[in-house]
Each structure stands twice: as structure tokens, then as C-alpha cells.
Amino acid sequence: MVIKRVMNFAKPTEPQFARINVNAPVAEAVNLTRFTLYKEGIDIGENLDDNLPECYAEPHMIEEVVLNLINNAADAILQNRNHGVIKVSSQSCRQKVVLRVEDDGPGIPRDLSGKVFEPFFTTKENSTGIGLSLCHRIITDHRGKIAVRRSDLGGLFFDRNPRIQPPDR
DSSP: OHHHHHHHHHSOOOOOOEEEOTHHHHHHHHHHHHHHHHHTTEEEEEEEOTTOOOEEEOHHHHHHHHHHHHHHHHHHHHHHOSOEEEEEEEEEETTEEEEEEEESSOOOOGGGTTTTTSTTOOSSTTOOSOHHHHHHHHHHHTTEEEEEOOOSSOEEEEEEOOOSSOOOO
16 A cells, blocks of 8 residues: 555556536545544544535545545544544635645644655654645645644645636646
């Protein structure tokens, strides 16, 4: 699995953009993780805006990003205690789709927040440091932005502009 992720990072596939409601892959990621997180003592909640504009995106890649952010949030929580909360939300804001994955973990120290999207950077034992850099690449391929922000819970969020057409290649 690790070798496959390194190879995919080094030689990414061409995204297959389609006009979608981004909530579909986000909800799928939440559903895929819900039971495992519950067993680990983490509650996951979602608040997905029903009125998002459709946009061109690669659903599997969006799902992969959200899965990675959820897993990172769970890891951060479990490094400090055996229970926690993750919130996943979507909203439309000034013709943009904003997705957030937030947790009540310890957050990221300010001096490290600029490094988290660098390939092979990690603060975890037994981690490749590829996950967030892969998320960054996927979101950039979608002409979006991903950023680390502090919220009431701590955590990450990314946003991207809805697209009428796939990015020019």
C-alpha cells in the first residue's frame, strides 16, 4: 500500500473530471469511516449544504482527500486521548464550494503549519508523510486551495471554486 501511494504521488494519473455535487464523494468518505471511528471512540458528524453548485471534479480524488483528512484528524485525536469529535461540512460561499474537516485534537503548531503539505513531512511515527502532500496535489489539480486553519475545534479545511469546465490541460 505504501509503495503504491509513493508511485501514485510520483506519477499521478490524469483526473477524470465530471460535473458532480461534491457532497456525494464527501458523504461516501464519511460513511466509509463512521463505524471504524465509532469503535475508536470518535464521533463524526456531517453538515452538508443541500444547495451547493455543481462543479467539475474527479469524485474518487475528492473522496480520497476527505478520507485522508478524516484519518489525519482521527490520528491527531487518538495521539492525545481515546475519544473525540470530527466535523465534516460543506457550504457555498461567494461562488465557491468550501469543505471543512475539523477535529477537537491538539491542532498543528504554528511553526509547522507551513510544512504539512510538503512531501515526506510528518510528525507521526510510522508515517510516510505523503498523505497531505497528495491532498494538496489533488486540490491544486482541481484549481482549488487547501489550507490549515484553526477553528473552534482545530483542524483542516480546503476550498475550491466550482468549475463549469474541467481545467485546461
